Amino acid sequence: MTRWLALRKPDASPALQLACRAQHFRRWELPRSSYPMTRAGYLTWRSKQKSVAASQVAELLASSEAIQPPLPKEEIDRVAALVRKENLKNDEETQILEDVACLVFLDDQFDDFESKPEIDQDKIVGILRKTWGKMSAPYKTHGRSFPLPPACQSSPQLQHPKMTLSKPPLSSLLSTHDFHQLSLTTLPPKPLAFLTSTATDSHTHRSNTTTYSLLLLRPRILIPVHKPISLCTTLLSSSFLCSSPIYASATSLGKLFHPRGELEIAEACSNLNIAQVISTSASFTLEEICSVGNHAKHFQLYMDKDRENSKKLLKSLQGLGVKSVWLTVDAPVMGKREADERVPVAEEDKEKVLAPMGGTSCITEGEEGALGRVMGSYVDASTCWDDIKWVREQVGEEVKIVLKGVQTGADAKKAMREGVDGIVLSNHGGRSLDTSTATILLLLELQKNCPEVFDKMEVMIDGGVMRGTDVFKALCLGAKGVGIGRGVLCGLAGYGRDGVSRYFEILSKELETSMRMCGVTSLDELHPGFVNTRAVDHLIPDGLGDDHPYAKWKRGGKSKL
Numbered sequence: 001m002t003r004w005l006a007l008r009k010p011d012a013s014p015a016l017q018l019a020c021r022a023q024h025f026r027r028w029e030l031p032r033s034s035y036p037m038t039r040a041g042y043l044t045w046r047s048k049q050k051s052v053a054a055s056q057v058a059e060l061l062a063s064s065e066a067i068q069p070p071l072p073k074e075e076i077d078r079v080a081a082l083v084r085k086e087n088l089k090n091d092e093e094t095q096i097l098e099d100v101a102c103l104v105f106l107d108d109q110f111d112d113f114e115s116k117p118e119i120d121q122d123k124i125v126g127i128l129r130k131t132w133g134k135m136s137a138p139y140k141t142h143g144r145s146f147p148l149p150p151a152c153q154s155s156p157q158l159q160h161p162k163m164t165l166s167k168p169p170l171s172s173l174l175s176t177h178d179f180h181q182l183s184l185t186t187l188p189p190k191p192l193a194f195l196t197s198t199a200t201d202s203h204t205h206r207s208n209t210t211t212y213s214l215l216l217l218r219p220r221i222l223i224p225v226h227k228p229i230s231l232c233t234t235l236l237s238s239s240f241l242c243s244s245p246i247y248a249s250a251t252s253l254g255k256l257f258h259p260r261g262e263l264e265i266a267e268a269c270s271n272l273n274i275a276q277v278i279s280t281s282a283s284f285t286l287e288e289i290c291s292v293g294n295h296a297k298h299f300q301l302y303m304d305k306d307r308e309n310s311k312k313l314l315k316s317l318q319g320l321g322v323k324s325v326w327l328t329v330d331a332p333v334m335g336k337r338e339a340d341e342r343v344p345v346a347e348e349d350k351e352k353v354l355a356p357m358g359g360t361s362c363i364t365e366g367e368e369g370a371l372g373r374v375m376g377s378y379v380d381a382s383t384c385w386d387d388i389k390w391v392r393e394q395v396g397e398e399v400k401i402v403l404k405g406v407q408t409g410a411d412a413k414k415a416m417r418e419g420v421d422g423i424v425l426s427n428h429g430g431r432s433l434d435t436s437t438a439t440i441l442l443l444l445e446l447q448k449n450c451p452e453v454f455d456k457m458e459v460m461i462d463g464g465v466m467r468g469t470d471v472f473k474a475l476c477l478g479a480k481g482v483g484i485g486r487g488v489l490c491g492l493a494g495y496g497r498d499g500v501s502r503y504f505e506i507l508s509k510e511l512e513t514s515m516r517m518c519g520v521t522s523l524d525e526l527h528p529g530f531v532n533t534r535a536v537d538h539l540i541p542d543g544l545g546d547d548h549p550y551a552k553w554k555r556g557g558k559s560k561l
């Protein structure tokens, strides 16, 4: 209830917040089975349940010594009135509470109905229609977009005009979390599974984000920060100024999220003048995407088992004005993403999962679920360090070379020695190898063990960036650019190019605020001293070697047994 209230009414009054938490308070004490299983029985039970819950909550609020100072009586009465759902038609807060209850029902409890044999399709449709009828207009968007049980999906009764989608206004989304939350409830099952699936148990995916919160900021005070801030910077091209160090990471299959997929992302990036990395598995060709906008474009390469295909793509880069090629090195094979495996591609989505530049052209029988695996089937797992030279030969000196997915200091140093122009500290957003290191820690590993790489190459980072403070910390610790993967697709899915733009604008604004709060007005002033990293310092390895710091026994010695 709390999560849905935060979306429905982010600035809910304390009384409404309390009423939301108190919905169904001790409901188990009054089981449905204690009333006749008729409609009249249901209505009597429901009204009794509300009034009992309201008085129990009021009593608790009035008597609890833990609440200091005690709540005024009017506040307690208000909470009780809301729990009783008084004046539903005219009281805005009561209606919000009703909306939230409906959303929780659809989100959390509706599936149970599907599994009950006594509830047939007509009944399910009836329940949906009643739930729909209870919700206020703007919030029906969330309700409608829940995946319906398969039996209902084609039901003409659900194609009622009242059920057409309307989205909350883009301006009401205030943080990146709002976008992700909205995607959870509005995307159809397969795009949602593809977007959110992570490797096995999601540890790396989670720690990419949570590790940022362990780094503490050390703001400096009484420094004038009233001047406008410029976030302009170059990224892999000294002659091209981007408006921000934040860029759109390579993501595949844009059409799954919007009919114009990567073309819309390109328009947003062009409007804001931020860099876009185009995936080999994009839904459109390089020519099509490069024809949109004047922003900096980079090409992400999955080396194809059919080298001729990669060769053709690489040869085309210069003519298209692409600034660099980012060879993805963290996914020689695809990560085990179970959510993606589980959800089949719906018939109507099949033509949206084509990647014209990759070797994959269709989903074959028996592979309906695993988009990541199918997409990855053309990737050449034999790719090695020597291939960097091959890539260089194809693209010439004009196009820079970047390794995307470096995850140790040792490989960062090797990349530098190989003469690449940049690296991306990335673990594919936690989609490849679970329990690999959170990317912000890799920046510290480089700082500790091979700081020279920052002078010789541009070091980018992606994974788990949700706030301007995250971007700020990464930049302070040496990152030149900060990539956003899922977030771009969340913006794209809901609102096309406008959603992508707003997503980036929110992050940039938060970055500006963080800078001012820390007493700086230019990116040049950022340095590691703004970040207290004590909480994670013990996780940073002491050197670049492969040896474990104290576990010295190794397999292979002769056993005397």
Ligand SMILES: Cc1cc2nc3c(=O)[nH]c(=O)nc-3n(C[C@H](O)[C@H](O)[C@H](O)COP(=O)(O)O)c2cc1C
Residues within 6 Å of the ligand: 194, 195, 208, 249, 250, 251, 252, 279, 280, 281, 282, 300, 328, 404, 426, 427, 428, 429, 430, 431, 462, 463, 464, 465, 483, 484, 485, 486, 487, 489
């Ligand atoms: C749906 C999806 C598709 C992706 N496709 C690619 C891809 O085609 N090539 C690639 O190198 N990385 C791909 N990535 C990884 C991103 O480039 C990036 O490393 C990651 O998403 C960053 O983490 P974040 O999503 O937490 O921002 C993909 C990520 C997602 C979520």
